[in-house]
Amino acid sequence: MATHLILGGARSGKSAFAEKLALASGQPVTYIATAQVYDTEFGARVDQHKTRRPAHWTTVEQSFNLAEALQTHAKADSCIIVDCLTLWLAQCICPDCDRPENLEWQHERSRLLEVLPKLEGTILLVSNEVGMGIVPLGEINRQFQDEQGRLNQAVAQCVNKVSFIAAGLPLTLKG
Numbered sequence: 508m509a510t511h512l513i514l515g516g517a518r519s520g521k522s523a524f525a526e527k528l529a530l531a532s533g534q535p536v537t538y539i540a541t542a543q544v545y546d547t548e549f550g551a552r553v554d555q556h557k558t559r560r561p562a563h564w565t566t567v568e569q570s571f572n573l574a575e576a577l578q579t580h581a582k583a584d585s586c587i588i589v590d591c592l593t594l595w596l597a598q599c600i601c602p603d604c605d606r607p608e609n610l611e612w613q614h615e616r617s618r619l620l621e622v623l624p625k626l627e628g629t630i631l632l633v634s635n636e637v638g639m640g641i642v643p644l645g646e647i648n649r650q651f652q653d654e655q656g657r658l659n660q661a662v663a664q665c666v667n668k669v670s671f672i673a674a675g676l677p678l679t680l681k682g
Contacts, residue, residue, distance in 0.1 A: 510623060510630045510666035511682075514659060517635065520675035522556060525588050525631040529564075532629050534586040536564040539577070541595040543570050543605060556590070570598050571610055574618035581626040592634035592662065596655055601647070616658060623665045634659055636671065 511528070515521035529536045538560060544550045560566070569576040573595055581587055589595075598604045599612045623630070638656045643649055663669045668682030 508627055508630070509668070510626070510632070511668040511670065512632045512634060512659070512662050512666045513670050513672060513677075514634055514636045514680075515672035516639070519672045521633050521635075521672040522590050523559070523675070524670070524672050524677055525590065525633050526559065528631055529586045529588050529629075530561070532586045534584055534629060536561075536586045536588065537580045538564050538566045539573070539580070539587060539589045540566060540568050541570055541573065541589065541591060541598070543594075543598055570595065571607060571615065573615065574622045577619075577626055577630070578622055581628050581630060583627040585627075586629040586631065588631045588633065590633040592632055592658060593637070593655060596658055597651060600650060600654060612654070616654075616661070620661055620665055623662065630666075632662060632666070634662070 511525075513521045513525050515524075540553075540556075542549070542553055544553055557566070565580075567576060567580060573589065577587065577589070595615075596612070598606055599610060599615050635655065636659065637652050643652055663681060666681070669680040670677045671680050672678075
């Protein structure tokens with residue numbers, strides 16, 4: 508099993524880097540897309556990601572219950588891209604997002620951290636690094652930044668490799 512956390516800022520090239528690694532693996536790829544589309548601009552961004560992916564890749568749209576989706580799709584000699592942990596987190600904690608009524612962020616997070624070390628195959632996890640800017644205004648924004656930082660740290664401890672992408676260039680942080 509190889510797990511790889513790919514961090515970077517917005518438009519840093521982290522998704523393209525994960526896709527390049529998936530192609531290079533030579534394995535069948537499952538792309539777990541965590542985003543929910545709420546407006547046309549974001550829909551256009553999602554469409555850009557979709558058109559970049561090879562047609563033979565399997566796409567699974569999974570906004571919640573990420574641990575279960577990983578357990579279902581992770582197999583030896585296969586590759587999974589999760590794009591991205593940031594949107595997954597945002598949707599889990601956003602009070603205005605369309606989410607299951609009984610969803611509890613700490614449970615979702617715990618389940619992910621519990622299953623990550625047990626998964627088979629190659630797992631590529633894309634996530635934003637949000638801790639390099641100012642402390643945001645507003646309670647939900649600070650909660651998001653804090654939770655994203657904690658999630659990235661916890662996932663980084665569970666995985667074999669961590670890369671930071673800036674200007675499309677990878678910097679190895681672990682492994």
